[in-house]
Amino acid sequence: MSDDHEPDAAAEAFEGVRGELALLRRAVERLSAERAEVPEIPDYSETLGKMAKALNATMQNVGVLAKTAEDNVAPRYVADRIVAAGGHARDEDRRMIATAGEKMDKATTALHGIGGSARRADEQRRTLWQVGAGACLGGALLWTIVPGIIARELPGKWQVPEWMAARTLDLPKWEAGQRLMRAAGPDAFANIAAADRIITANRKAVQACYKIAVRTKKTVRCTIEISRDDVAARSAIVSSTD
Structure with missing residues (x-):
């Protein structure tokens, strides 16, 4: 009597497993559909598709096992089929994990390469800036020294140094000369201006x-007029008496 009920119990168990797998497959399909609607989530469509295919294959195997249970096939055969199906699923999982690991390694290597390239680019830019700054500084120093040497070697009647001084001060030669004399000796320049x-x-x-x-070939005395309001004369006299 118990032998008659064993196929029915096995068939009912396999039907229960088949129903649970169907629910799981629909859940996976629903996840794939929701992933397509929300682009911000990482793309797991390919993995979910493979899981759905694996579930379909498992459901087919469950169907075969259920059929064998209905046909009173030996439990040992059913157990072997279950073990084989589990091993196949584990092999597929291992292949998927290995593939994901390889992709992760490639992505990590690419990121390291990008980081190294960025560091090398920063070093090159820093070196270029340093070389450019050094070249500009050297050029400025050379420009301040060489023209003076060349100007001093030219004929004096050309007045190149005077012209360069006036151009540097951005003043006419007369005013540039006054400014230079005032800077060189303020008191002496005041006396010259007063005279x-x-x-x-x-x-x-x-x-x-x-x-x-x-006419007389002698030194003569001259009478001149100086106003008390002559600030230039007063400043020259005061500075000389000090």
């Missing part, structure tokens, strides 16, 4: 005295 103003203010008297000195 120039006094001579300019007493030009006629100075010219008359000069003519007398030439």
